Amino acid sequence: xxxxxxxxxxxxxxxxxxxxxxxxxxxxxxxxxxxxxxxxxxxxxxxxxxxxxxxxxxxxxxxxxxxxxxxxxxxxxxxxxxxxxxxxxxxxxxxxxxxxxxxxxxxxxxxxxxxxxxxxxxxxxxxxxxxxx
Numbered sequence: 793x794x795x796x797x798x799x800x801x802x803x804x805x806x807x808x809x810x811x812x813x814x815x816x817x818x819x820x821x822x823x824x825x826x827x828x829x830x831x832x833x834x835x836x837x838x839x840x841x842x843x844x845x846x847x848x849x850x851x852x853x854x855x856x857x858x859x860x861x862x863x864x865x866x867x868x869x870x871x872x873x874x875x876x877x878x879x880x881x882x883x884x885x886x887x888x889x890x891x892x893x894x895x896x897x898x899x900x901x902x903x904x905x906x907x908x909x910x911x912x913x914x915x916x917x918x919x920x921x922x923x924x925x
Contacts, residue, residue, distance in 0.1 A: 814894035817887060821846075822858055826880060826888040829864065834877040836869070863887060 811820040818826075821844075828840045835843075841851035855878070858864040863884035869875040880888065903911045 810895060810898050814891050814898065818858070818861070818863070822854055822863075823888070823891050825851075825854055825858065826863065826884055827892070829878050829880055830885075830888060834867070834879050837866070837876045837878060840878060858884070 808820065811823065815823045824844050825840060828843050829835060831843075832839065837851065837855060838848065841848050844851075846854070855864060855866065859866060861883075862881055865879050865881055866876045867879065869877055903914065906914065
């Protein structure tokens with residue numbers, strides 16, 4: 793069990809390093825917010841906050857910062873104006889694409905020393921691990 797804990801912390805640390813090094817203009821958490829918004833069609837603030845595991849107050853501040861940077865737009869829901877829907881601006885789409893490309897490049901470099909079987913095994917295992925979590 794102790795070995796699993798060490799692996800967990802090492803993996804978390806290394807993935808955070810990759811994420812932070814890929815985000816020059818925004819924080820890693822802001823990058824996660826932008827990414828989550830791209831996964832849905834105009835999600836509500838509550839939906840995205842819940843998906844990334846952040847309390848709504850902290851999340852609202854992050855959204856305010858992203859809106860000031862003109863990366864995200866908050867639009868009141870037409871059926872319930874208390875609900876704010878999120879969408880990315882063109883700049884937001886461009887930035888998250890740039891960040892995703894950087895992450896893909898770093899991960900690709902990390903996997904490049906493996907043969908094809910090892911790469912596919914690692915990727916399949918990571919997908920399965922994420923599903924189980």
